[in-house]
Amino acid sequence: MSCQHLKESGEPEPQSAYAGGCPQCVASGHEDWVHLRLCLSCGLVACCDSSPRQHMSAHHAQTGHPVMRSFEPGETWRWCYEDEQLG
Template identity: 50%
Template structure:
């Protein structure tokens, strides 16, 4: 699906130079990622008639929100307003990473 793999587990990406590998306590929130819907845009920006920079998709419910570089920061807002929805992955073509908003950790696909 447009370069974004649909189903895989996630793991914390090692931080270069760090002596300890941090753990994400939220990886079990999304044991089976939702099937990616067609990329339509940031759901909140579309309702408000505003624009976004990049899209992130909640790994729990599939909500598509704009990144922290966008004026609305709707992916962040979704993660903080909806309990248990701390994980989001990029929908940018050619990229394959996720972010844990609660633990502030960068995630990569495992395997």
């Protein structure tokens, strides 16, 4: 099955630098984020589901933005929340 969200996802400029960590975690005094993800709808950078606060999943739940990609150096894989597909 082919995912239209993955096909149509863009590549926005990140709203924050990788080196800064998860902006939401840092703003609340936490440094225990695990990996970063980039929302391919708006460019938000947030922590992954292996992180305690799972900010990227929360962003999807709040906005409905369907696709994120890994923001880890050297990784380009994408995930569609709507279709639960890796791309």
